[in-house]
Amino acid sequence: MSTTYLRSPAAGPVARPGPQASPGARLRRLAEAAFIPLLLFGASLLLRGIGFTVTVIDTDEGLYLVQAREWLRGGWPLVAVWDMHPIGAPAVYAAAIWLFGESIATIRMLGVTCVAAASWALYGLVRAAGGPRPVALAAGLLYVAHTVLLFGLASNTEVLFAPLVVSAMALGTRAAVRALEEGRGPGWRELVPTGLLVGCAFSIKPVVTPEGCLAFALLTFPALWRRVLPWRRFFGMAAAYAGLALLPTTLFGLAYLAQDDLREFLDGSFLAPLRYAEARLSLAEALQRVQVAVLVLLWPMLLAGVAVARWGWRPGREGRLARLALAWFGCGCVAIVGPGFFYPHYFLIWMPPLSILAALGAWRLARLARPRIAMALFVALVAVVAVEAWRQESTVRVGRGFGIWLPDPVAEVAKAVRARIRPGEAIFIANYHPVVYALTDAALPTRFVFPAHLTGGFTQVAEIDTDAEVRRILATRPRIVVVDRGWWSQLRPSAAAILTETLNRDYVLDTTVAEERGPVELWRPK
Secondary structure, three states, X not given: OOOOOOOOOOOOOOOOOOOOOOHHHHHHHHHHHXXXXXXXXXHHHHHHHHHHHOOOOOHHHHHHHHHHHHHHOOOOEOOOEOOOOOXXXXXXXXXXXXXXOOOHHHXXXXXXXXXXXXXXXXXXXXXXXXXXXXXXXHHHHHHXXXXXXXXXXXXXXXXXXXXXXXXXXXXXXXXXXXXHHHOOOOOHHHHHHHHHHHHHHHOOOHHHXXXXXXXXXXXXXHHHHOOOOOHHHHHHHHHHHHHHHHHHHHHHHHHHHHOOOHHHHHHHHHHHHHHHHHOOOOHHHHHHHHHHHHHHOHHHHHHHHHHHHHHOOOOOHHHHHHHHHHHHHHHHHHHHHOOOOOOHHHHHHHHHHXXXXXXXXXXXXXXXXXXXXXXXXXXXXXXXXXXXXXXXXXXXXXXXXXXXXXXXXHHHXXXXXXXXXXXXXXXXEOOOOOHHHHHHOOEOOOOOOXXXXXXXXXXXXXXXXXXXXXXXXXXXXXXXXXXXXXXXXXXXXXXXXXXXXXXXXXXXXXXXXXXXXXXXXXXXXX
């Protein structure tokens, strides 16, 4: 049996107590520890600040906001407000609103905070893998910068679950490095938080499953390879990890069971997403959307190519980090393909591993220069690529002008509706942004508030007679019916016919609000 002693400058196996650190020294250490997260939070706030100028960046936000509002008033998601996603996103929205109040600014700050947290976890992952501090910081900053693209300014599911997934991957990476370099197997202290992080992410969107599997592989496979993890313990950990990953969803399910709403929970969380995935894009349409995403992310893609070419198959810490990021990118591809529709914000799943590879690529290019200027060149490369991402999105926002040079149409529609109803009166948004329900404090005429599910092209996911539901809503004579003529062509023909007939017979056009695509009409009962 061997004994390790803690030695001090004084002789003997037991160290004498050292002098207490001064308050100034403790304060300096605290400031040093806080520097990176504060820097990343500041970068997130600065680069994502352009998103505070408009009410709607992605329509999905409005649905989660309405779900959260109703939940805080006692109506649970999927029961009071239906959706084809699990309830994790409205749960996060509800927590943010409960803490900071119901506003668009709260939702934008939620996105800022999640992006900053994910970038900090990405920094920790790179450091855990043995990557240099500049590469770790560059990966975090590149992640922050590129989340403004592809509708990433919205606080969408990919933004919400990113800090959970990246933190789980960081824990897995630390365990993998320890197994490879120190010959130590994973413990329950790592398995439990990793499983719970993945479980919380799964309750937001099940597409995190491939990344969750990779996190478990990082925890255990290197230890199996080094023979420091017995197979029996591995299978026990696998069963425990699966249980932890399903625990948040299971607890939600039990809560719905307790109030006799389990059917709605299962339908919205699992069955509806499966129905949604049955109607997939054609191969040509999918390839087009992938090509657009690659072009939008061209500079980090090129830098990633440099990293893979240099370190893809080489030994050493850089090679290990590059291969980890490449495997992670592959899992992201599986997650993007799963739902089958390739919407732009799906590609945000690429961003954490792509940011690591891009930072490594910039590091490689900078090291080709003379040592005196290598660090300056590295900083310049990262800064230019980050600012270019922000420039792309800001140019679009400033060019459109809404919320900056021109009135925000969604805010103007909400203002017009508020002027025509009393709080708590029902309105019906036929084919416009559901966030107007929340902005006007209007009552909901239906639990199917997302137009694509009720009057648009995804009515198969709700598995109800949507035409009958539209007729039922109109028969209740909502105080205002909101119709977006610019999106009229997106209506299902049968729903368009019902709306046209009923509006012409029972309603009168009250006012219109100018929108980018055409007028938004507000109809009131005759």
